[in-house]
Amino acid sequence: SIDINSFCFIDSSTGYASATSGLILKTVDGGNNWVVQNTGFTNYLNSVFFIQGNTNTGFAAGSNGRIIKTTNGGLSWFNLQSNTSSYLYSVHFNDINTGYVCGSNGTILKTTNSGNNWVMQNTGNNNDLFSLNFINSNTGFASGSFGTILKTTNGGSSYFTQNTGISYGLFSINFITSNTGYCVGWYGAILKTTNGGINWINQSNGWGYSTVTSMYFPTVNTGFGVGTSGVIYRTTNGGANWLTPPSGTSQNLYSVFFPNACTGYAAGFWGKIIKTTDCGESWITLNSGTNNF
Numbered sequence: 001s002i003d004i005n006s007f008c009f010i011d012s013s014t015g016y017a018s019a020t021s022g023l024i025l026k027t028v029d030g031g032n033n034w035v036v037q038n039t040g041f042t043n044y045l046n047s048v049f050f051i052q053g054n055t056n057t058g059f060a061a062g063s064n065g066r067i068i069k070t071t072n073g074g075l076s077w078f079n080l081q082s083n084t085s086s087y088l089y090s091v092h093f094n095d096i097n098t099g100y101v102c103g104s105n106g107t108i109l110k111t112t113n114s115g116n117n118w119v120m121q122n123t124g125n126n127n128d129l130f131s132l133n134f135i136n137s138n139t140g141f142a143s144g145s146f147g148t149i150l151k152t153t154n155g156g157s158s159y160f161t162q163n164t165g166i167s168y169g170l171f172s173i174n175f176i177t178s179n180t181g182y183c184v185g186w187y188g189a190i191l192k193t194t195n196g197g198i199n200w201i202n203q204s205n206g207w208g209y210s211t212v213t214s215m216y217f218p219t220v221n222t223g224f225g226v227g228t229s230g231v232i233y234r235t236t237n238g239g240a241n242w243l244t245p246p247s248g249t250s251q252n253l254y255s256v257f258f259p260n261a262c263t264g265y266a267a268g269f270w271g272k273i274i275k276t277t278d279c280g281e282s283w284i285t286l287n288s289g290t291n292n293f
Contacts, residue, residue: 002020002021002271002290003020003254003268003269003270003271004018004019004255004267004272004290005017005020005044005045005046005047006045006048006060006254006255007255007256007266007267008048008049008050008058008257009257010050010053010054010259011259012030012260012263013027013028013029014026014028014055015027015031015257015265016048016050016058016074017034017048017255017288018047018048019045019290021042022038022040022041022042022043022044022045022062023036023037023039024036024037024039024045024048024060024077025037025288025289025290030263030275031265031275031286033287033289034273034286034287034288034289035289036289036290037074037075037077039077041066041077041079043062043063043064043066044062044063045062045066045068046061046062046088046089046090047060047061047062047089047090047101049091049092051093051096054096055073056070056073057070057071057114058070058073059080060077061089061101061103062087062088063088064085064087065086066079066082067080067088067091067101067115068080069115080115080116080118082109084109084120086103086105086107087104087128088101088102088104089102089130090102090103090129090132090142091132092132092133092134092140094134094136095137096114097111097112097113097114098110098111098112098137098155099111099114099115100134100156102130102131102144103128103129104128104129105126105127105128106123106124106125106127106128106129106144107120107123107129108121108123108129108132108142108156109121110156121156121157121159122158122159123142124159124160124161125144125148125150125159125161127145127146128144128145128169129143129148129150130143130144130145130170130171130172131143131144131170131172132173133175133181135175135177135178136178137155138152138154138155139151139178139196140152140155140156141197142159143170143171143172143173143185144169144170145170146167146169147164147165147166147168147169147170148161148164148170149170149183149191150162151197162197162200163200164183165200165202166185166189166191168185168186168187169185170184170185170186170189170191171184171185171211171212171213171214172184172185172212173215174215174216174217176217176219177220179193179194179195179196180193180220180238181193181196181197182215182223182239184213184215184225185211186211187204188210188211188227189212190204190212190215190225190233190239190242191203192238192239203239203240203242210227210228210229210231211227211228212225212227212231213226213227213228213252213254213255213268214226214227214255214256214266215256216256216257216258216264218258218260218261219261220238221235221236221238222235222236222261222279223235223238224256224258224264224266225242226247226253226256226268227252228252228253229251229252230247230248230249230250231247231253232247232253232256232266232280234280234281245280245282245283246283247266247283248274248285249272251268252268252269253267253268253269253272254267254269255267255268261279262276262278262279263275264276264279267288271288272285272288273285273286273287273288
């Protein structure tokens with residue numbers, strides 16, 4: 001079977017998931033059925049991103065510097081020349097033309113022509129970067145190993161390091177507004193900022209030692225984290241308190257995505273996909289169709 005590493009939903013019905021072995025999964029009916037798309041590549045695909053409101057154009061990134069693109073909703077995928085062999089963990093586009101990928105050894109690449117060309121950014125950092133999130137065309141963040149959070153305010157021309165106060169990996173960063181953002185990682189870490197990253201406060205009290213691999217906030221106050229052993233964390237008050245609703249699985253979860261406030265998906269090890277339609281209070285298992293891979 002395969003592992004599912006990343007989700008991106010265009011709306012509550014249509015979504016994509018990236019997986020090991022170069023596979024992309026697509027649903028058009030809210031996850032009831034998934035079609036496995038063979039991209040023609042065998043790389044681990046760690047991240048998939050579709051332009052919101054555009055059902056046709058999407059990107060995925062993964063091992064050995066692989067970046068691929070579709071312009072027909074995933075019917076076919078073609079290679080983009082990244083000019084790097086770095087292990088790429090995350091891809092994020094601001095619009096159809098401007099996008100970023102991040103990866104091992106402080107790698108961040110930027111394109112301004114929809115992936116035709118990629119330019120290496122000077123991050124001034126050699127730590128692995130696992131997650132990217134841009135608020136607008138100028139301001140973006142990346143998180144990575146050894147407690148690294150980088151910020152740019154000029155579209156990636158330069159980056160500076162923010163003080164997180166921790167020294168272990170941060171796997172997912174998610175900004176809700178230009179000032180309010182969250183970052184999660186090893187040992188149940190969940191960091192929150194309310195001033196654009198000038199200060200990061202660790203909210204992980206009571207989370208134990210479960211690694212939190214992915215986080216998504218569909219609204220300013222309501223957010224979800226997922227991680228090892230099927231754990232799900234849910235807050236409705238901006239992280240002041242976290243609940244752990246039953247996920248129905250003990251498999252490691254690597255990605256969570258909410259296309260709207262109450263409909264959400266999480267996925268991970270061995271093709272496991274679960275879904276909620278009641279704002280995260282309960283979760284059901286979906287058939288990902290990956291058992292034969």
